[in-house]
Amino acid sequence: MEAETRKSPRYLFRALIIILIALIAFVVYYSIMEMRSSSKKMAEISDEYGFVKYEKLKLPENITTDSTFLSLFREQAYLQSRVAMAETDSVYLTINLTDSVINIEISGVVVHSTYIDEIEASKLLTNGDEFIITSLLSAPLTIVSDTSSIVKIPIVMKIAPKDTSEFIPDAIPDTAFYEPVNYIFETDRGINIIVYQSEEINQGDNKERFMFDLRHRLINTKAVMKDILAFKVPEYQLFIKIKIPSADAKIIYRAIPKHGQIGIYK
Amino acid sequence: MENEEINNEGLEPDTAKNPDDNSQTSKDVIIQIISSLRAKMQENRRLLFVLKAALITILSIIIPILLLLYIVYLVPALEESTSGHKTEITNNPELKTDAAYKKQIALMSKNIKQLSRKFNTYSSGQSYIVINTTENKFSLYKNKKLIREGLCSSGANKILQTQKMNYLFKTPKGKFSIMGKRKHPYWHRSDWDFIEQGLPVPPKDHPSRWEEGVLGDYALDLVDGYMIHGTIYKRLMGMPVTHGCVRLGDEDLEIVFNTLNIGSKVYIF
Numbered sequence: 001m002e003a004e005t006r007k008s009p010r011y012l013f014r015a016l017i018i019i020l021i022a023l024i025a026f027v028v029y030y031s032i033m034e035m036r037s038s039s040k041k042m043a044e045i046s047d048e049y050g051f052v053k054y055e056k057l058k059l060p061e062n063i064t065t066d067s068t069f070l071s072l073f074r075e076q077a078y079l080q081s082r083v084a085m086a087e088t089d090s091v092y093l094t095i096n097l098t099d100s101v102i103n104i105e106i107s108g109v110v111v112h113s114t115y116i117d118e119i120e121a122s123k124l125l126t127n128g129d130e131f132i133i134t135s136l137l138s139a140p141l142t143i144v145s146d147t148s149s150i151v152k153i154p155i156v157m158k159i160a161p162k163d164t165s166e167f168i169p170d171a172i173p174d175t176a177f178y179e180p181v182n183y184i185f186e187t188d189r190g191i192n193i194i195v196y197q198s199e200e201i202n203q204g205d206n207k208e209r210f211m212f213d214l215r216h217r218l219i220n221t222k223a224v225m226k227d228i229l230a231f232k233v234p235e236y237q238l239f240i241k242i243k244i245p246s247a248d249a250k251i252i253y254r255a256i257p258k259h260g261q262i263g264i265y266k
Numbered sequence: 267m268e269n270e271e272i273n274n275e276g277l278e279p280d281t282a283k284n285p286d287d288n289s290q291t292s293k294d295v296i297i298q299i300i301s302s303l304r305a306k307m308q309e310n311r312r313l314l315f316v317l318k319a320a321l322i323t324i325l326s327i328i329i330p331i332l333l334l335l336y337i338v339y340l341v342p343a344l345e346e347s348t349s350g351h352k353t354e355i356t357n358n359p360e361l362k363t364d365a366a367y368k369k370q371i372a373l374m375s376k377n378i379k380q381l382s383r384k385f386n387t388y389s390s391g392q393s394y395i396v397i398n399t400t401e402n403k404f405s406l407y408k409n410k411k412l413i414r415e416g417l418c419s420s421g422a423n424k425i426l427q428t429q430k431m432n433y434l435f436k437t438p439k440g441k442f443s444i445m446g447k448r449k450h451p452y453w454h455r456s457d458w459d460f461i462e463q464g465l466p467v468p469p470k471d472h473p474s475r476w477e478e479g480v481l482g483d484y485a486l487d488l489v490d491g492y493m494i495h496g497t498i499y500k501r502l503m504g505m506p507v508t509h510g511c512v513r514l515g516d517e518d519l520e521i522v523f524n525t526l527n528i529g530s531k532v533y534i535f
Binding site for chain 1: 329333336337338339341342344345346347348352353354355356357358361362364366367370371374375377378381382384385386387388389394396398399400401422423424425426427428436439440441461462463464465502504505506507531533535
């Protein structure tokens with residue numbers, strides 16, 4: 001009896017050690033896989049947008065690091081993207097990361113413009129191969145889905161009255177109603193445009209933003225975990241995080257169609 | 267002085283012994299504390315159980331939280347810090363003499379000029395109006411210069427549900443043109459106006475369909491019955507209350523009417 005009671009803590013201790021080792025091993029495995037995702041993404045982008053197209057022109061390969069070439073290439077890519085979007089009658093977005101300006105445009109006319117207070121982007125976008133990244137951004141990005149703290153169209157439902165006795169005039173809309181504005185546009189080329197309101201208008205706005213960010217991170221982690229458990233290198237999410245005034249953030253979110261287009265100048 | 271020296275001399279052998287003694291005594295103290303704690307714990311098994319339970323509870327809360335923080339915040343941060351190495355931008359004079367390089371640069375410059383020219387043709391040189399439906403504001407431009415801005419009213423984003431069909435009262439977004447201009451416009455009331463008030467819907471050509479004065483002094487026709495017009499509900503200016511049309515104040519409407527021509531562009535976002 002005594003021997004059994006002496007043994008049980010040892011078994012427990014061993015079990016704990018095994019769990020701890022397994023946990024550490026998983027964390028290490030998770031970290032390695034996640035770290036590999038960015039290089040996998042860069043390799044994918046390189047395959048698709050690399051020098052291949054220019055190889056046919058028999059250009060020297062070091063042209064892709066030449067300052068004059070890159071400056072013209074950037075200009076051309078942004079113009080190409082803007083012209084493509086201007087040819088539609090729809091509302092689209094242009095983000096100029098160099099001048100920190102975000103515009104709403106319709107058919108080449110800037111209808112709303114705002115300065116970006118803060119920009120943060122994936123290192124792959126800011127530090128990655130300039131030529132490849134510019135090639136990636138040379139065509140407009142199309143929004144495939146979005147997540148937001150506000151509704152796209154604040155629809156009100158009203159049931160038609162059967163006769164005049166049931167008629168109730170519409171209430172005057174509450175224009176003072178305020179809600180924090182944070183949203184994410186997921187685009188077709190794997191770049192997430194994350195827009196946060198820059199100012200804290202009401203107490204708790206920063207908490208709301210933190211919770212919004214945490215929710216997004218948890219969704220991403222879930223997706224990464226799925227890949228990792230299937231022994232696959234997870235999908236790396238390129239991102240551009242910008243902070244703009246709340247009113248402008250709201251205008252942009254409501255103006256851009258569900259599957260609207262975005263042009264980026266870097 | 268001598269006394270001090272003597273005293274110091276006398277102290278030297280003591281200080282030389284001290285490190286071992288001190289460590290020995292401190293070890294003894296620790297052993298004593300531990301053994302007394304053990305003794306106390308053995309005496310009080312309940313306290314031991316509570317301490318163990320508390321430790322396990324704290325660890326089982328802290329470890330998952332730390333793990334989650336590591337996975338959710340630290341790993342992506344590490345991933346970011348290791349990804350992307352700054353491209354080295356060069357300015358090689360030899361490369362600039364290369365014929366293929368020169369040709370490519372010339373081609374790109376030409377492309378940029380063409381694209382710029384094409385893009386500039388999109389931005390209207392004529393007068394145009396921009397309607398912001400989120401803030402219910404308008405801006406009027408002439409020769410690309412802002413000449414007037416103010417409040418307007420746009421669609422209420424309301425769905426009117428009937429047994430037969432639903433009506434959506436929303437201002438359309440995008441690029442439109444002025445299709446027609448009217449002074450002292452009459453309003454031909456649509457079915458939804460009767461339905462919304464619980465009135466029976468009259469035939470299309472019934473006189474009760476025609477109403478004077480409700481659209482203000484001017485109306486500019488856009489598309490599918492949408493208009494820019496005046497209103498008798500002036501206190502609602504700046505609010506989303508319309509059935510899809512854009513309402514302007516009397517003075518603003520007059521300026522807009524006189525500035526815009528048929529074919530002028532209307533940009534709504």
